[in-house]
Amino acid sequence: MCGIFGYLGTKNTATSMILDGLKALEYRGYDSWGVAIKKEDGTLFVQKHIGKIGNARIPSFHSHIGIGHTRWATHGGVTEANAHPHIDCTGKVAIVHNGIVENFEGLKLDLQNKGHRFSSETDSEVIVHLIEEIQKTQSDLTIVMQKLRSKISGMNALIAFFPEDESFYIIKNGSPIVVGSVDDDYFIASDASAILPYTNNVYFLEDNEMLHISQSGISLFDNLGAKKIAKFTKLSYSAKSAEKGEYKHYMIKEILEQPKVLKNIIDTQTHEIEIAADLIKHAYGTYLIGCGTASYACLAGTYLFSKIAKRHINFAIGSEFSYLIDFLKENSLVFALSQSGETIDTIASVKKAIKRKSKLLSLTNSEGSTLYRMSDTNLLLHAGTEKAVASTKAYTAQIVYLYLIAHQLADSLDDGKKHVTQAIHTIKNLIEQKSKIELLAKEIAKHKSIFILGRGVSYAAALESALKIKEVSYIHAEGFAAGELKHGVIALIEKETPVILFNPEDETYEDTLSAAHEVKARGAHVIGVSSKNDKVYDTFIEVKNCADATIIPNVVIAQLLGYYLALAKNLDPDMPRNLAKSVTVK
Template identity: 55%
Template sequence: MCGIFAYIGKRNDAANIVLEGLKRLEYRGYDSWGIAVKNVKRFDIEKHVGKIGVAHTILPPSNFGIGHTRWATHGGVTDFNAHPHLDCTKTISIVHNGIVENNDVLKKKLIAKGHKFLSETDTEVISHLIEENKKNNSFEEAVTKSFKELDGLNAIVAADSETNEIIAAKNGSPLIVGKNNGEYYLASDASALIPHTRTLLFVEDDMLIVINKQLKVILLRDNKVVTAKFEKIDWEIEEAEIGPYKHFMIKEIHEQPRIIRNIAKSYEKEIKLLSEVIDKAQGTFFIGAGTAYHACLAGAYLFAKISNIHINTAPASEFNYLESFLTKKSLVIALSQSGETIDVIEPLNRAKQKGAKIAVLTNVLGSTIYRMSDFKMLLSAGPEKAVASTKAYIAKLTILLMLSFSMIGKIDRAKDLLLAAADEIDRLISDKSIEEIKALAKLLSNSEHVYTIGRGASYPTALEAALKIKEVSYIHTEGLAGGELKHGTIALIEKGTPVIVFAPNDETFEAIISNATEIKSRGGVIIGVGSENSAVFDHFIEVKDLSEASIIAQVVPAQLLAYYLTLEKKYDPDKPRNLAKSVTVK
């Protein structure tokens, strides 16, 4: 949540560099945005409410500046509450990602000392706190002291126009430094740095970064200066660009066949290594949040069906309340696109304290959960910019399917199924298939409620389909296990209520058709998704029978339907209201 970008270097167009960086980070928050650049001995600042879009900046030339795109947590969406925030002298500027939990206590003390506040945010406390601490200390010492006074998980970037320094520190929220020919960049996400450099430093928790003409790294725990460990990433700039597509969401849906083929053809060694780790564990747990949790649940069904192995799974935010049975022989496998989700990081920290082994599936090299794990596997899906996750979900399912077959020594069978799934998704995203989805989206666009049902491995698909539709189109959509329908929710079915029924050619087919029949008898409109049409379906989307890999292909029509429903309703599918890509606060 929230995007930070900063630049200090030789160029004199810092404001434009920062603005372009913020545009690449806007998926992290789009309530408001702002930039501060040095102008002689003070900062000039520009702030706006709303999305950045194609905005231009009117700030003066400068060789360093900081910026922020906001997802509001403290204070309303206003120009005053937008970052950056200044101190009373306008020589200190701050941007921030996180929540200062002791904000009220600090603010009262600072007001008592004469500091004047212009916003309702917790962030402004930091700029005044640094100003206060700088009265008897250097800027570096003032930032260090101030950061240690903050409660909660935070990442800050502070700039001083008098000393020409930018100083960053983090605890929990992500922050990355890039360097290139004596110029330095800071960002909340590596994808924003790709146009400038692929040489990156992933900032660790309790680490302070001091930048002027040189870079210094300090470990705050013992005030020790250490060598900066930069590494190179191999992402291409095109992966983070929208290309010929209208939105990132549809671009990322179209990238899914390539991602599946890549994993199927090149992950065998890593899959077998993780299989051995699972085999040795005494109790394996899958945890994730949102879409990642749906992948966890799907994985539990795949392991049960294919490899006859029981996997425990829970939403990551609830796992702290289930951790009492963890031991040193337990294995916790966390799934997270960003690798920065606080609801995942917190239970992993607690699991490590109990001695459990940690494995992660994440899309971001150097992310927090990537660094804290004993075994790590990258999704290799490329930067995912749309807030609603699509290709990362498919990548997770692909790996989980391969793992399930690897546990019984049949990884070649998984490869064959995955390559067939990739071919089927190519068909589903063809122009002809998409026209059918568009027609269905037009039909459903005025619906107040939509329901999705599935059984067995299709139950997580129903949950994910419901999430995709409601998070981008704002149509209330509820996903259910088919057998649970009669236990309450069927009371909401009335004439014309759309219900999407996932009916693959497996052991669940007859039972889910029976559920569909019950719904239709009460006036529901049935949209069937599967390999075999049925007389009960009012509308039918064919997804060819792919055996266990049907779970991968059958979610794609739901992704497409969510996208085209959103266009019908004239909303932005990449940036749905009240949401941000990476949830780094509780």
């Protein structure tokens, strides 16, 4: 949720590099930020702010070491005092932290009784005072940090910065953290994308590891304090895909990139699709799991596997899967979807499945992420960095993967590729006509609620579409199965209420059309999305029939609508309030 960045090296531009690193992590979501940098005179410069970094400037001075942090409030309100970095009573230790110290209340009370003065409401500040307290009886910093690890509980990632020693200690347990190295320069971040402008040579810390970095080099320790070798790897992707370029927002850039992303899957991922299909074919039950947008991709997958491959695939929300694992066997397959590969609820459930010796197949957009590294078999979306908080191209890439895997199981992969190619052409046509969707957004922006209906796989599309709209426009949007209208939903329909119906020309067409008449009779403004117009629609958006791949352009319409609704309401579609791109704490 929070973003961590640190630099130690030979260059005297630590200040600007840390600011740039924090800006690269903005997409994760945050409400405050701060830095701690060692100045030339040896003093520690600390600055904290509420709100966005924007064009913030830090007083100019040379420095080759420092840390920074973007905070998304969990414990304590949004205040400068609660922002990181946190400093001990002596001013000789600074920390930045991502995660939750589960036992902080007892630790804080004990430290206060020993005379420590706290300046924030956060659980994180406990860490720096605990380091200070341990140092009273132990001068060896490595031992100090090992003792710290044994005293705090919960899922955490942190950097402890010792300015006098000019060193960092990095601890990882649950929350992600990665180190980049080039020559004698070291970069630490919550996400490799912030390091890529400087190097693609990285090491992802594993749970219960501790890394010491100084001008002399690095030392890696396991949970018992024994030294290990840090095996750095070269990432295959670059920082270029993370640039906004000529676009006003990342969200519209990423929406428009989808034809290229989806074509790349068709052209280059056949072998990976065959591997995934073979795993599913021989598994004793397959379980699709994911959170948020990924969960709706999983739900769509259950319909696609059922209809195309004639195979039942189980589905559970990542945060709920822990309560549904009693039937997992050694030859069961858990198929986990996560754009970031760091979604904590999915990872926590996956860990329980691994303990039952089930196999793990993952589909992520982040090479080297926690989920990627945990997996027996890992697939990459190759969608390029997704910076907008609301997922767009990663979602459609997930759908294409699932669609093609289903067709591979049915021995009809060529048909699947043909349908996806048709969907790509349809997306291009929608993009060319996006001004029509922009006008629709301006018309319905004044409404308090939007309802989206569909049947079959279009029900899954309705859920994802509603999520996209509510995330970025703050309009109450709900997706429903069209057949559920009479079971309560229809009570919410009022005069002029916008109701979007996904109505592809498949086995659901006539029943969905009946739902259109039902809401129309209650005064709704009916927006039909179909290959076939009908007089019941007040607004019609044509989407050519692409078989079951029609779900892809249908959701792109909702992505564009959400984007233009945000603009109509003068909102930032890239960074919606209260949301984080990567949910790395429970």
